[in-house]
Amino acid sequence: MSDALVNSLNSIVAATTPLVIASIGETITERAGVINLSLNGSILLAAMAGFAAAQTSNSVIIGIGVAAMIGAAVALIIAFAAIELRRDQVAIGFVLTILTADLATFLGKPYVNIPGPRIPNMPIPLLSDIPVVGRIFFDHDLMVYFSFALVLMSWYWMFHTRYGLALRAVGENPQAAFARGTKVNYQRYIYTIIGGALVGVAGAAYSLSVKAGWFANAPMDGDGWIALAIVIFGGWHPFRVILGAYLFAALRRIVADLQSTVDFPLVLLNTLPWILMILTLMMVSSGTLERLTRLLPARLQRQFRNVLRSDPPAAIGTRFDKN
Amino acid sequence: MQLKNIHKRFGQVHANNNISVTFHPGRVIGILGENGAGKSTLMKIIAGYQPADSGEIWLDGRPVNYHDPRDAISHGIGMLQQDPLDIGAFSVLENFVYGQSGGILLNRKTSRQQLIALCQQFNFELDPDTPVSQLSIAQRQQLEIIRLLGLGVKVLILDEPTTGISAAQKEQLFNTLKRLAKEQNMTILLVSHKLEDVLALCDEVIVLRAGQLVGDMQMPTTKAALVELMFGAQIQPVKRESRLQPNTPIVLDMQQVHLHDGRLDIPQINFSLRAGEVIGLAGLDGSGQALFMRACAGLIKPHAGRVFVKGQDLTGQSYHQFNRSGVIFAASGRLEEGLIADMTLTEHIALMYEQNTWINWRRAHQFTQRQIERFNVRGKPDDPIQALSGGNQQRVLMGLLPENATALILEQPTRGLDVDSARWIWDQLLTKNSAIIYSSADLDEIMTYSDRIIVFYAGRMKVIDDPHQVTVSDLGHYIGGDFS
Numbered sequence: 001m002s003d004a005l006v007n008s009l010n011s012i013v014a015a016t017t018p019l020v021i022a023s024i025g026e027t028i029t030e031r032a033g034v035i036n037l038s039l040n041g042s043i044l045l046a047a048m049a050g051f052a053a054a055q056t057s058n059s060v061i062i063g064i065g066v067a068a069m070i071g072a073a074v075a076l077i078i079a080f081a082a083i084e085l086r087r088d089q090v091a092i093g094f095v096l097t098i099l100t101a102d103l104a105t106f107l108g109k110p111y112v113n114i115p116g117p118r119i120p121n122m123p124i125p126l127l128s129d130i131p132v133v134g135r136i137f138f139d140h141d142l143m144v145y146f147s148f149a150l151v152l153m154s155w156y157w158m159f160h161t162r163y164g165l166a167l168r169a170v171g172e173n174p175q176a177a178f179a180r181g182t183k184v185n186y187q188r189y190i191y192t193i194i195g196g197a198l199v200g201v202a203g204a205a206y207s208l209s210v211k212a213g214w215f216a217n218a219p220m221d222g223d224g225w226i227a228l229a230i231v232i233f234g235g236w237h238p239f240r241v242i243l244g245a246y247l248f249a250a251l252r253r254i255v256a257d258l259q260s261t262v263d264f265p266l267v268l269l270n271t272l273p274w275i276l277m278i279l280t281l282m283m284v285s286s287g288t289l290e291r292l293t294r295l296l297p298a299r300l301q302r303q304f305r306n307v308l309r310s311d312p313p314a315a316i317g318t319r320f321d322k323n
Numbered sequence: 324m325q326l327k328n329i330h331k332r333f334g335q336v337h338a339n340n341n342i343s344v345t346f347h348p349g350r351v352i353g354i355l356g357e358n359g360a361g362k363s364t365l366m367k368i369i370a371g372y373q374p375a376d377s378g379e380i381w382l383d384g385r386p387v388n389y390h391d392p393r394d395a396i397s398h399g400i401g402m403l404q405q406d407p408l409d410i411g412a413f414s415v416l417e418n419f420v421y422g423q424s425g426g427i428l429l430n431r432k433t434s435r436q437q438l439i440a441l442c443q444q445f446n447f448e449l450d451p452d453t454p455v456s457q458l459s460i461a462q463r464q465q466l467e468i469i470r471l472l473g474l475g476v477k478v479l480i481l482d483e484p485t486t487g488i489s490a491a492q493k494e495q496l497f498n499t500l501k502r503l504a505k506e507q508n509m510t511i512l513l514v515s516h517k518l519e520d521v522l523a524l525c526d527e528v529i530v531l532r533a534g535q536l537v538g539d540m541q542m543p544t545t546k547a548a549l550v551e552l553m554f555g556a557q558i559q560p561v562k563r564e565s566r567l568q569p570n571t572p573i574v575l576d577m578q579q580v581h582l583h584d585g586r587l588d589i590p591q592i593n594f595s596l597r598a599g600e601v602i603g604l605a606g607l608d609g610s611g612q613a614l615f616m617r618a619c620a621g622l623i624k625p626h627a628g629r630v631f632v633k634g635q636d637l638t639g640q641s642y643h644q645f646n647r648s649g650v651i652f653a654a655s656g657r658l659e660e661g662l663i664a665d666m667t668l669t670e671h672i673a674l675m676y677e678q679n680t681w682i683n684w685r686r687a688h689q690f691t692q693r694q695i696e697r698f699n700v701r702g703k704p705d706d707p708i709q710a711l712s713g714g715n716q717q718r719v720l721m722g723l724l725p726e727n728a729t730a731l732i733l734e735q736p737t738r739g740l741d742v743d744s745a746r747w748i749w750d751q752l753l754t755k756n757s758a759i760i761y762s763s764a765d766l767d768e769i770m771t772y773s774d775r776i777i778v779f780y781a782g783r784m785k786v787i788d789d790p791h792q793v794t795v796s797d798l799g800h801y802i803g804g805d806f807s
């Protein structure tokens with residue numbers, strides 16, 4: 001493989017990391033049956049605040065911590081409004097996404113275009129020496145490795161632990177979850193907050209890792225919506241989510257490269273990644289794959305179905321009252 | 324177990340009124356009562372799904388206090404809901420494990436062995452890796468029973484467990500329940516509307532009427548005595564004369580139709596339905612009745628062959644087209660396919676009857692009120708549908724059927740109805756003069772109301788042109804696949 005290509009893939013992995021973290025955060029939240037629609041604004045606000053905190057304290061750790069807290073706080077508002085005040089999650093999320101985005105622009109003014117700290121690059125010894133793969137995946141900063149670990153951990157948590165069963169059940173059939181002794185609304189609080197904190201960390205990943213700093217025309221504006229789409233594309237499964245994020249980022253890069261070489265209306269080109277995503281989704285949700293799945297040995301079928309599912313958690317966006 | 328002065332009100336409705344009763348271990352106790360009598364409410368209180376307004380529950384001579392189903396299970400009380408409360412997206416194994424206590428990590432291997440062992444003990448065929456959404460109702464019940472046994476319950480409550488399952492599956496269930504009572508000294512509480520079942524299985528019966536405990540009877544007794552205790556009067560079964568004249572027009576015609584779905588295959592259907600004819604479909608769950616009915620209603624497209632409605636070729640057309648030609652379908656999964664949770668009765672009516680863009684709510688409201696009176700529904704126009712008792716939901720579903728349909732395709736139309744209500748629904752259905760295709764697990768019902776009977780076995784069909792020529796036990800044989 002040519003060096004140019006490997007370098008390009010390396011930078012795609014680095015640039016996609018925030019998207020991966022945010023999508024996994026949202027996946028966790030939605031699996032519990034709550035939908036956090038504030039992603040786009042939350043990311044902006046967390047990116048700004050994370051950078052500001054890191055810049056002031058000269059510590060990226062503090063920056064990431066502040067960003068996580070912002071994301072968690074926004075998520076907490078959604079959970080509280082949905083569960084306690086019985087408001088509509090979608091409406092609240094929508095209002096919050098606009099509010100937080102404006103807040104980020106307004107409060108971020110003093111920090112525009114000033115230099116600040118950045119998470120240092122840290123190639124993993126041995127692993128980064130593997131030809132090609134090492135450079136693509138293991139020559140990054142800690143944020144990127146965290147995103148890998150996050151995907152693995154969230155997958156293991158969901159499908160291999162007792163808590164994971166409860167998490168999924170709460171999003172599928174809260175009545176049944178309640179009957180099995182799960183505290184439905186408590187679980188929803190926890191996972192909404194965790195998911196929100198991850199969205200905040202994703203914000204910090206933009207402003208402290210991908211492109212350090214805070215800018216007047218924030219480059220990550222819009223990525224929150226993309227993350228929401230990737231969760232759907234990813235079928236609420238961590239593996240497919242990370243795959244979807246990389247796929248999308250790669251397509252976006254290809255389109256960006258094409259723009260300089262071919263003469264084609266820019267707006268149409270920009271829709272290309274979305275069209276391809278929709279096509280893939282249609283393939284996944286058609287009956288063909290289910291038929292193929294039935295051919296597999298019984299034990300593999302479950303894993304396969306988990307990965308291939310295209311239905312949202314059945315109880316997403318609904319309220320749960322005991323009676 | 325002892326209940327002392329249990330009260331429960333829902334607004335104006337006194338669903339349980341001062342109920343005191345004692346249940347002994349090692350016995351199967353039947354809970355009888357008409358629709359809306361308060362049976363499910365009482366069972367849910369015992370199993371911790373909802374709190375009583377007042378009253379006490381005593382176990383082994385001590386009052387106990389629990390607040391949720393999980394607590395109840397730790398006291399040894401488990402309940403199988405009218406519609407099994409499980410998680411469709413989980414595999415059988417995951418459903419079995421979920422709710423058990425243990426470490427953070429799942430031990431799939433041990434749990435799998437436990438599940439398989441319990442399945443073998445009761446002859447249940449459950450594959451640990453199948454998603455629960457692909458199981459039949461009977462299998463989901465079996466899974467719930469096994470799950471509760473795995474949790475060590477000593478009191479098992481079943482709310483109308485036989486409404487969605489076939490005769491053979493029922494027999495298996497009853498054998499299981501008898502064994503649990505006798506061998507493991509469990510207390511089994513069985514809510515049922517089928518008096519035959521109660522007579523066959525129970526050692527003792529209690530009867531509720533309008534929220535009150537009105538009777539208690541030891542077995543053996545007779546059906547007539549039970550009916551009298553339930554309704555305070557004897558009920559005559561309707562006598563039905565065949566209304567079929569030799570040259571009534573054909574309203575629905577299937578020619579060389581081939582249906583296929585998953586493992587099931589019905590190769591060659593040649594079948595015609597005449598105006599006003601009533602056809603009963605018998606057979607085990609999943610033998611093809613569901614497929615056949617959905618094909619009649621245009622919900623499933625045939626692989627080959629043609630479907631005509633009133634002479635018009637509607638092969639491959641949408642359900643909407645069939646609907647316009649007067650073919651109406653009502654599914655057995657009440658809340659899954661037929662009714663919309665969270666919508667009120669009036670909204671259901673409006674959805675069905677209001678044709679204009681702007682809904683005339685006053686008219687819809689009045690019409691709902693009339694349907695409620697006509698179908699004797701216990702509920703108000705503004706109640707959300709899930710606040711009604713199971714049987715009353717079924718009445719609403721029947722009340723939604725239009726008056727002048729050509730053909731009604733009804734999946735288990737009297738599922739969950741008490742004897743009196745079932746008879747009443749049939750009265751209403753038969754006065755509509757529509758042709759009817761219906762399925763039922765109740766062979767007496769099939770024999771009583773059908774002009775013709777079709778028995779399904781693994782995708783094969785046997786048409787019985789004159790029900791008077793066969794007996795219930797013949798039907799039982801056919802259902803088992805013995806077609807000769």
Ligand SMILES: Nc1ncnc2c1ncn2[C@@H]1O[C@H](COP(=O)(O)OP(=O)(O)OP(=O)(O)O)[C@@H](O)[C@H]1O
Pocket residue numbers: 323333336338356357358359360361362363364365701702709710711712713714715739741
């Ligand atoms: N959650 C609820 N909210 C309001 N009313 C309710 C609720 N649950 C039950 N009811 C009312 O309480 C009464 C008793 O209902 P219940 O479900 O116990 O009847 P049932 O004996 O099980 O009837 P069926 O045989 O039809 O299932 C009914 O009038 C019903 O409408």
Ligand SMILES: [Mg+2]
Pocket residue numbers: 362363364405482712713714
């Ligand atoms: Mg009931």
